[in-house]
Amino acid sequence: MSQAVRTTERQVTGDLYAEVRTFYARQMRRVDALDIEGFAETFTEDGEVLHANGELAKGRQAMVAGMRAALPRYRDIAVRHWFDHLLIEPAGPRDEELRVSYYSLVTRTDRAGVVTFEPTFTVEDVLVRRDGRLLTRSRVIHRDGPAAV
Template identity: 40%
Template sequence: MSDLNTRTATTANELRTEVEHFYARQMQLLDDHACEEWADTFTSDGTFDANGLPAPSTGRAAIAAGARAATSRLEAEGLVHRHWLGMLTISENDDRTITARSYALVVQTRLGGGTSLHRSTLCHDVLTRDENGRLQVYRRTVTRDDIA
């Protein structure tokens, strides 16, 4: 392999590991009910869309409000959710955004009860970087496996 190929491979591997760490932190924030910090992982004009939602949420205030509604419901019902993202593929686009496709599972545990799979989804993201180089979600589209 030429030096150039080696460098290219290294960069792609680096990027994938960085995206995985970003997702791990992002999911921990949501599952810790840190809704404002969760919303801050989106761009200020970021969009969260899902085929299970009536309409997309745009902007951090709307994204945080959606998370607060969901976490309040879980707390009222004595449920704990853990979001697992995995099987991640990424590609870099000409405009330096990153397209990421992954599987996302929601694992649900009832306090004092059992654990089960709540949902299986596809997560399709367009990621960008803020002025400090940190990854952010610009567009997220979540597709539930149970909806044809």
């Protein structure tokens, strides 16, 4: 599925850009370390993730249950999520809600050091500020595919 290219109407400050990048670095380190509960805590209580296969996880409990069910897939491998090309767009006053779009690459490294790649994805998040910290309210994951010519 090809993704429409959006242009940023209003740029965020360098400090906010760094805060968002740091948020994702911490969030992905939790998931890569299989800290399922810690990862779920980076979402709002009613947060949701719509996976590329159409599966919807609504709420932290559903996220944790889905991730627990997938744990056998991660036996004897190290997973790393790589995010880049972030577009950060303020969606409300005082940057309390942000729309963030980015590319995601996931690598899997086995005990022998052999690296394999998952398909690439484009991800669309809505981040909100609660009690001074960023949380993910929603995430939509699109599997990349060729653009229509």
